[in-house]
Amino acid sequence: MARNDDFKDLIYILVNTRDHYVISNGITFQEFTKSLQEPLANLLLLKHHYEETEFHLHTQLDYILKEQVDSFMKKGVHRSGEFCWVDFEDAFSLDTIEGKELAELLYLGHMKKHLSLPFFQKLNNRFAYLTEDDGWYNKIYYRYWNDFYDSLGGILAAKLGDVKLDRSFIGFRKKKIYPPVDRNVLHQLNSVLTEGLVFSFYYFNQSRGQIEIPFWVVGDFSDMDEMVDNYLETAENEAHGYLIFDRKVKEWQLIFNK
Template sequence: MPEEIIYVYYDTVGNNVLSKGIVGQVKDIPLKNIPKNILLIKNDYTNGTYDDYTGFQTIRGQANVISFLKDGLAQPHKVGSWIDFSNIEMLHQLTPVEISEILYIGHAHNYLHSPFYYKLQNNYIYLTMQNGFTKIYYRYLDEFLDHFADAISKRMEKFVNTRKRIFQKEQTVSAFQISDKQEMIRLFREGVCFSFKQMTITDAVYTVPIFIVEDKLATMKTPFSDTEAVGSLTYNKETDVWGLDYDLS
């Protein structure tokens, strides 16, 4: 059964996204800028190359990075936590203080000065959290918006096909499009949950209620009151049309 919720909280100060229910839903690597190299800052992965200067394991070369990330699509918890870097020469220019800051990020899931380092030229910091949450720092937030839209499409497609008869063909679902990215970011800043476990189906219309969760993550363990919904995501199976409506006032 598909994951029953999608939670997203966007921190505008740190430019990071805390989410649940997205990673592992999309078959393709959800990164536009595939890293050339990555530094494993908290990971049980044993096939990396140990770097004497930093004391971290590294994955060197884009082909090896792609293989590592694809393995992580099937088993997200094995991805651990990592930060990308451009080249080994610049990596070895990190000061002991900067290395300790990166160690702190892996431990505390937060940064001290900035999540983006000039010497690393990193586009991401990927942090695997407890209970299926991930926290990712994006240099370019549009990447997450595209990933979110793709995950929504794939999630709905899975639910639609759980209702098909045995001999029916798999039904494809049109791509969910974000028409106003700034409005979507405004919604994510609230900390929202798209509750597929409370989805209703009327005729051919699938309706997923949207709830404000903020940082009260424990509230997602129990069903929300329908009266607390601030909006809904809809998909019409007959017309193959999406709808999104919410009110944050």
């Protein structure tokens, strides 16, 4: 089966509220980064294939300064192979990391799971980002859930902007920009985000007044090939609900099918 290039019109989200992480398919590092309301800080790299990094002697780990993140994204190194990091505020804080914390960081990057929740007081990190195939299977730990809702709301709006909704009379695509989905709208999905949800931009509906993005509850998956198979089967049935953008008032709303 083809990878996420063939399924770029879907987003899978599975939320684990107890352990503060989200598993996703269809969201890349670049999309995640651009969606954040507060820009990323410096990145401590646990697994990567990037050569133009800084090296921290005390931890024996590479890192990227926040002013280097844009250049890193443009080079696209994160798209190939393992890419795991935690953010940190101040390079001096890396000097204070002790053996136990370093062991937890190395375990996090190697096993793609935590020993204890990966939010380190000395680093003051907001995220832990873990993937072996960016965009296909991502696992992100969020210290603050508002970061997750704001990120998802921005990504959904950006994805809709990339869909070919309208064309001009000579056939050129019109690039549309939509406001992020408000976190209060996304909160209505809390009960199903923990079950595994797919938003489909392939099966969107549009009219003069609104755009509807259908979603299906597909289940809890760690294997994205299985998730896609289950989604394709489930999508043959009526959607469980719709995320709706009202073109006139330029606002989002959510409707569940009964």
